[in-house]
Amino acid sequence: MMVYFLLVVIRIMNEELKTLIKEKLLSKNSSFVKSRISKFEKACPLQYQEIFNLTSFLSNDASIKERIHCICYDVTTIQICKSCGKKLRLFHNFNRGYQHCVNLYCIQENGLPKFENKRAKALKTINQVEANGLTRAQNIGKKAAETRKKIGKDGLTIDQINGLTISKTLKEIQENGLTRAQNRAIKSAKTMTTTICEDGLTLAKRIGIKASNTLKLVGEDGLTGYQKNGKKQSDTLRTIEENGLSYAQNFSKKTVKTKNIKNEDGLTTWQRSIKKMTETLSKVGKDGLTGYQRNGQKISEVKSKIGSDGLDSYDRGLMHGAGRCHLKLYNKSGLYYQGSLEKNFLDQVNQLGFLDQIVRSKQLFYELDGQRHLYHVDYQFNDVLFEIKSCWTYDSKGKDLYLRRKNNSKWKAAVFQGYELYIIWDKKWISFLHKNDFDNIERDLHLTKVPFTKQKLLNIFTNKVEALCDL
Numbered sequence: 001m002m003v004y005f006l007l008v009v010i011r012i013m014n015e016e017l018k019t020l021i022k023e024k025l026l027s028k029n030s031s032f033v034k035s036r037i038s039k040f041e042k043a044c045p046l047q048y049q050e051i052f053n054l055t056s057f058l059s060n061d062a063s064i065k066e067r068i069h070c071i072c073y074d075v076t077t078i079q080i081c082k083s084c085g086k087k088l089r090l091f092h093n094f095n096r097g098y099q100h101c102v103n104l105y106c107i108q109e110n111g112l113p114k115f116e117n118k119r120a121k122a123l124k125t126i127n128q129v130e131a132n133g134l135t136r137a138q139n140i141g142k143k144a145a146e147t148r149k150k151i152g153k154d155g156l157t158i159d160q161i162n163g164l165t166i167s168k169t170l171k172e173i174q175e176n177g178l179t180r181a182q183n184r185a186i187k188s189a190k191t192m193t194t195t196i197c198e199d200g201l202t203l204a205k206r207i208g209i210k211a212s213n214t215l216k217l218v219g220e221d222g223l224t225g226y227q228k229n230g231k232k233q234s235d236t237l238r239t240i241e242e243n244g245l246s247y248a249q250n251f252s253k254k255t256v257k258t259k260n261i262k263n264e265d266g267l268t269t270w271q272r273s274i275k276k277m278t279e280t281l282s283k284v285g286k287d288g289l290t291g292y293q294r295n296g297q298k299i300s301e302v303k304s305k306i307g308s309d310g311l312d313s314y315d316r317g318l319m320h321g322a323g324r325c326h327l328k329l330y331n332k333s334g335l336y337y338q339g340s341l342e343k344n345f346l347d348q349v350n351q352l353g354f355l356d357q358i359v360r361s362k363q364l365f366y367e368l369d370g371q372r373h374l375y376h377v378d379y380q381f382n383d384v385l386f387e388i389k390s391c392w393t394y395d396s397k398g399k400d401l402y403l404r405r406k407n408n409s410k411w412k413a414a415v416f417q418g419y420e421l422y423i424i425w426d427k428k429w430i431s432f433l434h435k436n437d438f439d440n441i442e443r444d445l446h447l448t449k450v451p452f453t454k455q456k457l458l459n460i461f462t463n464k465v466e467a468l469c470d471l
């Protein structure tokens with residue numbers, strides 16, 4: 001009888017506290033307003049303490065939101081998953097309460113672990129063929145590409161806005177009345193003609209001499225660099241002339257000579273041509289772009305064209321060019337990789353069954369020191385980008401700040417263009433980058449890493465599929 005009476009009293013006290021909480025701490029639509037807590041603590045100290053007494057079954061670091069949720073929804077014990085026994089966490093939404101089990105190994109009704117079911121569901125969803133004959137994944141990709149090409153309120157596409165910010169920086173008039181681009185061109189021309197090397201020659205001259213010397217060297221095949229270049233171009237250049245030298249050798253000898261003659265202005269032809277070139281390139285044209293920018297755009301457009309072999313000129317260069325970097329084809333998948341880190345990533349994606357959903361060679365523009373460059377993203381899944389890095393290629397283990405700034409600038413461009421960007425470090429770690437990670441472009445982003453697991457990778461894929469299909 002006594003116990004029953006006590007229970008009734010507690011019940012009444014609880015109801016009173018609930019009413020008070022609803023009145024003082026919840027908004028009209030019954031959601032919790034955190035900012036009202038301090039006022040409540042001062043006005044009703046006993047009731048505030050009671051919130052903690054009634055929820056003492058929770059861990060000490062449980063939030064006030066969780067405690068109030070428990071009181072309002074009559075939760076009196078720690079919530080655990082019935083299948084795996086793991087503790088459930090409070091969902092971020094006050095009214096929705098505790099989350100479904102997030103343990104990926106939790107065995108579900110069909111006897112399979114949660115991650116297997118998640119994977120199967122996501123794969124089924126993205127491979128579904130829709131009315132237009134394309135899969136859901138293909139349609140989502142198509143839509144995303146169209147959005148990026150869509151013209152915004154200001155009449156520009158995302159790509160154009162990106163380009164304009166850079167040209168704006170370059171067109172900015174500086175203290176001496178010239179644009180930033182003009183000053184940069186002048187400075188670089190100046191450096192070329194005024195920097196005196198150890199041997200007393202200018203930098204421009206040195207570079208010129210070095211180039212011509214290299215070309216004059218006779219290789220194993222008995223041909224000079226000039227001859228080799230010429231051979232490729234036409235037979236005429238190979239013709240041996242009266243002095244026993246090839247046409248190419250004579251021609252280049254003459255050119256080098258002419259190039260080094262100083263004129264009235266004290267500049268060699270070579271130096272003058274550099275000066276003229278930089279002046280022309282830094283002039284701003286009718287389209288508001290300098291020659292530099294126009295060339296850059298043209299080059300990147302050509303570079304980003306993907307051929308019948310599925311490669312763009314950047315990748316093709318990596319495979320066949322001078323600095324061959326061992327680009328290899330992964331399992332006939334059409335995906336290329338470079339080095340063991342990228343292979344390891346593809347292995348994991350393959351094991352998860354998402355290999356045919358990812359692509360290589362996504363290109364983004366980024367800005368570094370006022371110049372526009374192309375960033376070749378390693379792998380892409382819809383608007384999720386993956387960059388495979390080692391702490392060596394990031395910043396030479398903290399020794400190369402320029403390299404770090406360059407990497408950070410690339411990633412900044414991706415994040416600010418609305419992509420979800422993950423960096424996978426040395427197979428073992430992962431970083432998910434946000435806009436505020438770039439407040440300081442020299443920040444060591446390697447510090448944002450957390451352990452990387454295959455399950456985490458699966459979560460990235462399945463969460464994306466879920467998010468996209470909710471649309």
Ligand SMILES: [Zn+2]
Nearest residue numbers: 081084101106
């Ligand atoms: Zn569970």
